[in-house]
Every structure is written in structure tokens, then in C-alpha cells.
Amino acid sequence: MKYCSECASPVSLSIPAGDNRPRYVCANCAAIHYQNPKMVLGSIPVWQRDGELQVLLCKRAIEPRYGYWTLPAGFMENNETTAEAAIRETEEEAGAHIKLGNLFTLLNVAHVHQVHMFYLAELLDLDFQPGEESLEVQLFSEKDIPWDDLAFPTIRTTLELFFADRIKIREGGSYGFHTQDITRAMRADIEPAA
Numbered sequence: 001m002k003y004c005s006e007c008a009s010p011v012s013l014s015i016p017a018g019d020n021r022p023r024y025v026c027a028n029c030a031a032i033h034y035q036n037p038k039m040v041l042g043s044i045p046v047w048q049r050d051g052e053l054q055v056l057l058c059k060r061a062i063e064p065r066y067g068y069w070t071l072p073a074g075f076m077e078n079n080e081t082t083a084e085a086a087i088r089e090t091e092e093e094a095g096a097h098i099k100l101g102n103l104f105t106l107l108n109v110a111h112v113h114q115v116h117m118f119y120l121a122e123l124l125d126l127d128f129q130p131g132e133e134s135l136e137v138q139l140f141s142e143k144d145i146p147w148d149d150l151a152f153p154t155i156r157t158t159l160e161l162f163f164a165d166r167i168k169i170r171e172g173g174s175y176g177f178h179t180q181d182i183t184r185a186m187r188a189d190i191e192p193a194a
């Protein structure tokens, strides 16, 4: 951040009185510009076909991770709930209509200042198509999930937890709610240096 969004004067980093970490502070109008984590909301849209469960993934048409597969997800907007954000992102990226279920994962991605959340979801129909930010949208059975071409560690983690819970469900269990911390090392695991 270089300029104050209140008065357009240059800002500088300093620790405000009573605070304990550096903030962008405006020397002209004294505004303190706090920066806090962003919320990324998405869904795990599923469709049952001949007793087999399939998951809807989107191939990204934007950077970062152009051409890699993701669950429909994106940044939460002001004035919407987490559930509304998950439904909107699924509609925007996959053109898909869903019935939202329970929150399934809450993943802290502290090193990029984000929190990712994914809801369980049922596709209401097969009338989906790529939105502006997707190249393709496709249903995948577990054995066909493109594990080596997933866009982000939170997508891999969510899908791994999802299919692990499917095994529990076959044994009479139910979906859990999972929270994990995604580290930089996990990111390197999925995005090896070129």
C-alpha cells in the first residue's frame, strides 16, 4: 500500500499506539489501514449416476494456476453470507445450480492471508457450463480425479477428506467437519519449482 484511500497522501508502516504490529498509517489524516485475511468460499458439487458419485471440477481460465482443476470457489464479497458466496461462486464459475449442504472444510492458509471454506453440495441438474473464469467444467468419478493437475493444496485436501468420508459413509458413518492448517511446505508439494 502506497497511498491513503481516505486522502491520497503517502502512507508509511508504523505501530499505532496501543497496537502490537505494523500498520499502514497516514501521516496526513491519521487513518490506520488494517489488512486482514480474505475468505475464499466454494462448494463440492456432487451428482449420483448409476450409484456412482461424481464431483464437479472447473479448469481455470485465469492465473494463478491457469489450466489446472479446481472446485468452484472464489473470494467472498461484502454483504453476503458464506453460504451465499459458495452458491454464487458455483453459479459463476461452473454455471451450476446446487442445493447447499453442511460446511465441510475450513482451511487456514496463513502464509497467503486466506481462509478457505468448502460446503457440501448436490447438483440439482446437469445444466452446467463454464463461466468466464473456467475453460471447462466436468464431472469426475473418484478414480478419474486429476490429482496431479489440481490448482491448490486446499482443493486437494478437501477432495482427499471428502473421499475419506465417503468410505466412512459406506460403513454407516456421515460427513464430518474438518479444519486444517495448510502450510507453505504443502504448497511446494503441489507446485514444484519450475
Ligand SMILES: [Zn+2]
Binding pocket: 004, 005, 006, 007, 008, 009, 026, 027, 028, 029, 030, 031
Ligand atoms: Zn490519509
